[in-house]
Amino acid sequence: MATSFKDKLPPMGVLGPFIALLLACLFFATQTDRFLSGQNFSLILQQVMVVGVIAIGQTLIILTAGIDLSCGMVMALGSIVMTKFAADLGLPTPVAIACGIAVTTLFGLINGLLVTRLKLPPFIVTLGTLNIAFAITQLYSQSQTVTDLPDAMTWLGTTFGLGNTNVAYGAVLMLLLYFLAWFALRETQAGRHVYAVGNNPEATRLTGIPTQKVLLSVYVIAGVFYGIASLLSVSRTGVGDPNAGQTENLDAITAVVLGGTSLFGGRGVIIGTLVGALIVGVFRNGLTLMGVSSVYQVLVTGVLVILAVAADQMSRKSAR
Template sequence: MAEQSTIKTKNILGRLPSLTVLGPFIALALAIIFFGIQSDRFLSGPNFSLILQQVMVVGVLAIGQTLVILTGGIDLSVGFVMALGTMVMTKFAVELGLPSLLAVLCGIAATTAFGLLNGLLITRIKLPPFIVTLGTMNIAFALTQIYSKAQTVTGLPDPLLFWGNTFKVGGTVITYGVALMIVLYLLVWFFLSETAPGRHLYAVGNNPEAARLMGIPTQRVLLLTYTIAGFFYGLAGWLLVSRTSVGDPNAGQTENLETITAVVLGGTSLFGGRGMVLGTLLGAIIVGVFRNGLTLTGISSVYQVLITGILVILAVTADQLSKRRG
């Protein structure tokens, strides 16, 4: 009887979601409860709308980072590639007088080209993703400064600022950029969970050699992953321009670490092959909630960095323990 009871207990525990899945929900719930007690302004529609606006750029960047990390790679160039895209679209629109949509497409094309470059160097020359993206990070930064002459672009046409426009939901003002971010996450979630190419991406991240033996074109999957990631960096650049109303050559300084933080806090394994893109959205929101809550309670911004670092270590530790149990 005791043996049967033990087996039943193990079966029940086996059905429970892993700590890497439950962790983001628990962290977010605890943070909301804590800051809701600490500040009367925290639990309000306008404040939650502000949090989403603050995380939408990093959130869209983190979609691309999630895809890359699911394959077992890493991308350190995200922020500076995005900054280059913003300078291309703003300068093309303001100085060259191109139609706004065409200028945006040129900016997205520039970031997509960088993603393609990362993918080619990784798949064709077999360079490590860390080294490749470290190099392209510096190249993108230098090109941004050279092209912009370190000058901010102002006087942008209205279509470039579209995603900063707002609409109301139950009296709460929401920007179109936030709505776009949520739609993008749902589309990528569907792609990863319901399509063959999405499952191939997981397979490559889990075991590249086994995936190759199964007939999956691993090199093509990697190339497309980095290219698609570059496309998302361009979209994030457009959101950034819409939010700030300028083209800033100094943008993207910390986004590489912030996107990795969002991915890790969302439960995606740094070893590849495991994770959910919707978890990345939760991870980005967790960071936004902590920063917003600490600001409302008057706590110094240095503690925001401290707590974020602790959360990242805890998330990676949970991932390691989950991997060992697996």
């Protein structure tokens, strides 16, 4: 039987975010001459690289029908640990960075153990660890910004020339991490297990897949991504900021939802999350270039999230 053109198209959950990104770019290109430039697109990548990497970890968790509200504050704690260890304790930069990533990974492990061993809801667990991470960050930093960092710690914030455009090394790292996550989820057995757990954990357990180990590993790996995001945050700002991370959790969830990943688990594409992060970045950048108040930028983001969740709900109902 011949397949129609519609059957050959990717599913709307994959195609929709790309169409939304394209339409947003076309709209802002008609509103301001400064939007369509290599330098502006490079700036958008730099602006979304921290949230983009956090959103990789968030995607893994949401694919298992969980959620992580602590990701932003855990990232902030990781940035304070690595900058304090480098600036105050004088540790070598690689060691200080490793310590910061170890802390964020530890929080991922704690979240995972509470979810898998004590069977606590991910929403409640990560709400609690969000507050714990915030308190530790403020106490350890004494609410002071950490400065005088070694150049090696901010290297990812530097740029290289690509034609007439300066591209940040951190943005390239973000894109590489997305490629690795895409490959792992699509081409490896462990990646398929993540989808299976999110789709039907009980049926997955009955097939012999250790669902609790899969869940635990997802939270731990997410913690590693938060640590990498900590380094990107430090690289971009040049300081360790104890007040960072207070909106990144919602921004990351927004990117995941806009990218077509279902909040009910088991369905989504990691590249869609990158597109979702870019959609948010494009809207904020474009509205800024148009001189629109930041309050309206937040308003537009909220509307986009509601529309994305509504679309997910409708697609689930139509699939039944």
